[in-house]
Amino acid sequence: MNSLDREKQAGSDKFQFARLMGYYRPYLPLLLLSMVLVLVINAAVLIKPYIIKHVIDSYITKGINDRSALWTMGIIYFVLVVIGAIFTYAQSYILTYVGQKIMFNIRNSLFTHIQNMSMSFFDRNSTGRILTRVTNDVEALNDLFSGVLVNLFRDFVMVIGIVATMAFMDFRLMLVSVSCIPLIVLATVIYRIAARKNFIRMKSMIARINGFLAENISGMKLVQIFHREKEKFRELEELDREYFKFSFREIILNSFSRPLVDIINNLTIAVLIYFCTERVIGNTLEIGLLYAFITYIKQFFDPISTISEQYTTIQSAVVSSGRIFEILDTVDVQEDIHGGRPLGPVRGEIEFKNVWFAYNEEEWILKDLSFKIEAGETAAFVGATGSGKSTIISLLTRFYDIQKGEILLDGVNIKEFNLLDLRRQVSVVLQDVFLFSGDILSNIRLNNSEITDAEIETASKYVNAGGFIEQLPDKYHEKVKERGCTFSAGQRQLISFARAVAFKPSILVLDEATANIDTETELVIQNALAKITKGRTSIIIAHRLSTIRNADKIIVIHKGRLKEMGRHTELMEAEGVYSRLYRLQVTKK
């Protein structure tokens, strides 16, 4: 982030806070309710010392031994405690509920938003980054929504309430008592600033130690082989020593702060007593009142301390929300999943008409590419790495949109169809199979409940996956762990074939689906391949030319342009690129 961005960021902090507060809207009644509860709780807290004062001044010092009156006072006190307790509980519950609901809303809208992003968004942003937005950044808002606003209200009301009660009881003594507030505020602010600065340094030291350890544990073998244990140990010691410095400073700071407030408190009490002595002795001041004041002075600290804490919470929430809003505001790469014409099963005639495409502006990956695949044909793409073969597939399912030209499906531009419908008609099997946690069934049907268990079994048997699945202890219910690492590459590939077939697509795409597989499994897959491509428009990309020689149409792509197109025999006769390539591969074996 450069300095300009940072300035912009700072300028929008207020706006962001306002935007965050906007999430409260559906819960305003609850919010107001909890504020009313806060008023009652505060009132109960304020009245309690007054009752003790009343007991002292009206009964004890006057020597009125009125049993029932004392019981009344005691019970009123107790009732206040109970009311305070119940209301506090209700208030925390309501606030948590509101906070969680808001987080739920933000998290879901964020996730939905991300789901509808186009592939280029995922190309640009790492998984880790997006993950943090949905998890930690949303979580960081918790304190803000389930606390800050109401707590600030509570604390301000509390401070004002204490001052007002004092003023009501004795204005001059109130002035004496209040004199400690600036001191407490000053002490708190100074402490917070110092502690925060130190805390940030400590955090960054811990981060450095963390980085050091991560790096050195990964490189431990090297350190051992090069015999640098001592040097490395000294490095850690150095880091630890530096960390200790800040860590120890934290203790010193903490050891000062709270006791210091105690001192200020007690100092105020001492001053108060000094002022009152004359008046108590002169009988112009009741002793219970003095006691009530002492209690109130002690209650000053907590609200003042928490008010300054709230500020930190707001700050970190605003930072997190900034990151969340950044994603929510990215609308230009959203996919339109609702628009377009609905699309059912198609015949599968595919035509590229003068297609130009670039991931980045003007770096053309495909240049003026035209070809036509008839319905039911099997077409194979051949070309070097980076020639644009895989890109063609991504364009067919509109993972990316082309810049110039047209892609037609059954004679209609694919942009006119509903995106999801279009993709449902095309099943893609990739080289790297991705398996989700769950079992085999759920990996074949994904979340599509329309596919029955029986259909899954049929599909699996059809692609020759049934054999190995049925040998598993739990068969189709076998758990898939750790992205399927308990299965071999070939088995994973068979599952993905079953997945592709179970969705009954009109068009089937195999992108290097047989690379990286042992010969035994490859035979099984080849056999399955012949079955599933029959009578269905199929597109195959493969390095091994032997796998594609039976294709109806072989399309040779080089640097984004069409080089040759035709059947195996035709291309062999033509003595062009394909034939040379094919001979080379065959002689190697």
Add this chain to the structure above:
Amino acid sequence: MVLMKEKETVKGKQLLLTFIRDHIWSYVAGILILLFSSFCAMLIPKILGIITDGLDKRNMAREQIYQYVLLMLGAIILVFILKYIWRYLLIGNCRTVECYLRDNLFKHLQTLSVDFYSHHKTGDLVAYAINDIQAVRFMFGGGFVQALDGITISVVSIIFMANTINPILTVMALAPVPVAAVIMVRIGKLIRERFKRVQEAFADISDKVQENLSGIRVIKAFAQEREEVLNFTKFSQSRVDTQMKLTQASAIMGPSAQICFGFSFLFFIVYGSRLVMDGTISLGDYIAFNTYMITVMGPVMNISKIIETWQRGIASYRRLNEIFCVPPALEGTVSICDVCEIKGKIEIRNLSFTYPKANRRALKDINIQLEQGKTLGILGKTGSGKTTLINLLLRLFDVKDGHIFVDGIDINKIPVDVLRECIGYVPQDNFLFSTTIKNNIEFFKPVHSDDEIEEVSKISAIYDNIMELQEGFDTVVGERGTTLSGGQKQRVSIARALIKDPSILILDDSLSAVDSKTEETILGNIRDVLESRTGIIISHRISTVMHADEIIYLENGRIVERGTHAQLMELEANYFKLYKTQTNQAETLEEVVK
């Protein structure tokens, strides 16, 4: 084995005991001062009581009251100072423990074998060294001090209440305290359970999103977005539900304690007031008593937090202890020989090797005779045992006596540091540390001159690349610095091995990411370097090893072919086939298309 384990468990514990013994005086002093400071703190309400009485009964001169006020101030300042000292001593110690444990843990980690690291994730180990050690610190510091402070304050308060004020009132007022304590402990347990569920729900969300993002291509290809959102909503809702459950428990803690103590105040107002009017206690006592009651409430409300700190600390300590109990890689081996230099003759006799916990032999019947100054080439598929052989030569794993000899001495008898110092090793994975290139070449031991560093960089054909960088050899590479390409990293690794001026140079498939032209240059340079040294070169490419004095071809841990390039070509077996494919592959698709 059992016996050994027992002995080793002591090791982890020993560490803490040693620490406590070393700091025993600061602990003793800290605890004593803490006790004294609690006592002084408890005097303050008493003084306030005396002042109240003075004012109430008007039997005290104004000056006397002022004196008490001053006394109170004195006590406050004394408490402040004492508190500061014991915090400094006791909590300061726990910060020292943190660094002490981490240093020792790292020192221990440095002795552990490669095998250990293949079974433990780096992230987990880092978590041990940071989070678990911090948990132990909290137990040692906050947990310990809060418990001690809480107990002292409560005991002193109760003594003051019962002794100097009124025992019956004390019993009545404190009757709800055990009830509150039990409730705190119970709810505390409930909270911990529910908190765990909240964390699980959060982890589920995290896993779900992670999986979704990794598989986004599949999800989009099969148009599963809407279903994914529905699925996610379930996890998201579970996060809300678990949090509400947690709040139901945690929010009841404070209020329930308040209600318990509400009874205390009820008794206090009704019974205590009557005692004052009876003249059994003074008004000052009455007020002091009130303050003591409030003081005792604090530690009771804290009980469950303290228990939690201890539980976490103990769990973390156990985890750490497990690591401390893993025996060092080369424990028990005694290197008898006092060799300090190695010339580089290597002999391997009938060597078979199985990795710990594995059931398949990684090497079978290996026999190699490598004279000083000669070069050995090793070929073979992934998993054929090439790297294993090197691991054994570097003593990353132990072999039995009588199989590997260096300079005619059994490898187990040579001190490890001498052995490793004499081997220049270039690993397969080009791992560089995030520091300057210079530091990476010298590898954290700045004993080499700039000329030497330049020379080895020239040999490894990286010099020109480095000079193109803005800060030359001082450029920071790795995570936070300039990123070098795979090939450049490999060449820095080669320089790192060469600067040691080793008698044995090992290249473990170290030129895979270098283009063929540069490879030729480097190989030419290295051939010169190897004139006087023993060399072992592992590769997938024939071109890298074809000039070696002897080439062995490994398959499934066995040497299946051996000889010079010419001899192996004549054999027309594996080596020959590999040669054919590789020379064919040279005409890449790219060239054909042109």
